Amino acid sequence: MAEQHTLHFITRARESLDITGEVAARVRESAIAAGVAHVFVRHTSCGLAITENADATVRRDLETLLQRWAPDGDPAYRHDLEGDDDMAAHARSLLTGVSVSVPFAGGRLLLGTWQGIYLFEHRAQGHRREVVVTLLG
Incomplete structure (x- = not known):
């Protein structure tokens, strides 16, 4: 059995947006018992990551690391069609990843106590983002 949902988010510049609640809502509403x-x-x-949900400084520190690992405007970049943050955003997307998988049962995500699902906006300006949630059971 499978279900699929598309979620839409409006991001701001370089933020980590907690989308756990929206994903959890789809699991709660699902007829699938476990999966x-x-x-x-x-x-x-942009990217997705499961990370600390209790202390926002963790996500700020992750952004600091991403800026070090993939700085905006590096003169070695050739791809800069959309500005100094263009190639850096693509590189950061590789670092965070574009998908996560979380087991669920009994209408609940089986995340750890301090875990949340975050959408990381890697661009210097906000965008409209689409996230596809596929529930498999």
Whole structure:
């Protein structure tokens, strides 16, 4: 059995947006008793990650690391059609990944106590983002 849902989010510049509640709502509403929620973002300049949900400084520190590993405007980049953040956003997307999978049962995501699902906007300006949630059971 499978279900699929498309979620829409409006991001702001370089943020980590907690989307756990929206994914959890689809699991709660599902007729599937147990399975896996596969969450996939349909873009190449943002990403998904499961990380700390209790202390926002963790996500700020992750952004600091991403900026170090893939800085905006690096003169070695050739791809800069959409600005200094263009190639850096694509590289950061590779670092965070574009999908996560979470088991669920009894209408609940089986995340750990301090885990949340985050959409990381890697661009310097916000965008409209689509996330596909596939529930497999």
